[in-house]
Amino acid sequence: MNDIKGICYYVPKKQPLRECVQSFWQVSRHNQFGKEIIVPKGIVEIIFNFSTETKFQASLYDSEFILPRCFVQGYHTGPINLTLPESQSLYGIVLHTAAAKQILGVPPGELLRQCIDLTLIDQSVDSLWHLLAEKKSFEERNMLLSDWILKRVTGFSGRDQYFNKLFTISTSRKLSVPCISDWLCYSPRHLSRKFYELSGMNAEQTLLYLKYLKAKNLIHYSDLTLSQITYACEFSDQSHFIRAFKSFTNLSPKEYRTRKSKIPGHYFD
Secondary structure, eight states: OEEETTEEEEOOOSTTHHHHEEEEEEEEEEOSOSEEEEOOOOOEEEEEEOOSSOOOEEEETTEEEEOOSEEEEOOOSSOEEEEOOSEEEEEEEEEOHHHHHHHHSSOGGGGTTOEEEGGGTOTTHHHHHHHHHHOOSHHHHHHHHHHHHHTTOOOOOHHHHHHHHHHTTOOOOOOSHHHHHHHHTOOHHHHHHHHHHHHSSOHHHHHHHHHHHHHHHHHHHOOOOHHHHHHHTTOSSHHHHHHHHHHHHSSOHHHHHHHOOSSTTEEEO
């Protein structure tokens, strides 16, 4: 478990939880900045808001809204702008894409570009929020939420595990429809339907999105030049890379590299 400046982060190591959950995290801190911008991170996430200030304002796709005290969000294709309160207390879980349907009861593709009050999907989550709020530590919250998650899953196929690798950019497979179709033994049409269920996007859109995610991670975790990242992420040329990256973040790769914070996908004003 990592705990740095009010941020706790834990990655499950054991099955079956590891097949369901990418990570647990918690943020409890006073804010030095007034605004936080979160670029698309390619995750399905449940967030519990324990902040004492109820008006935690956000802007998403030109719409203003107040964050619910428990919400779920799917893949985003544009940045989220948060107006930060003086202090915040958030606890969250990042789900594996192929596990999200069993856990949430809805295909994650239906959550594309959305931030939804989770109690509208499952009213029992209101009780879960109260139970989590009563816990004194990050570890206790993780144990409680892990039990809640595992009661909802029935197991995963080999293909589910392959999709999890694909969506977490943990495979060296070429990001093309023919290559992924052969790997998963799906026809291109069946693959597109499956991608739509998991991400809300068709096959070509999903693979472009995965190339963007790979590029964002390399900008964060490597010293590769932007030309090298263009090649590593299978963009046709640097102009294509810049256009694609900017379409998701409103920033060029160079601008993002300049403004990025220690938290991948986040920068502050």
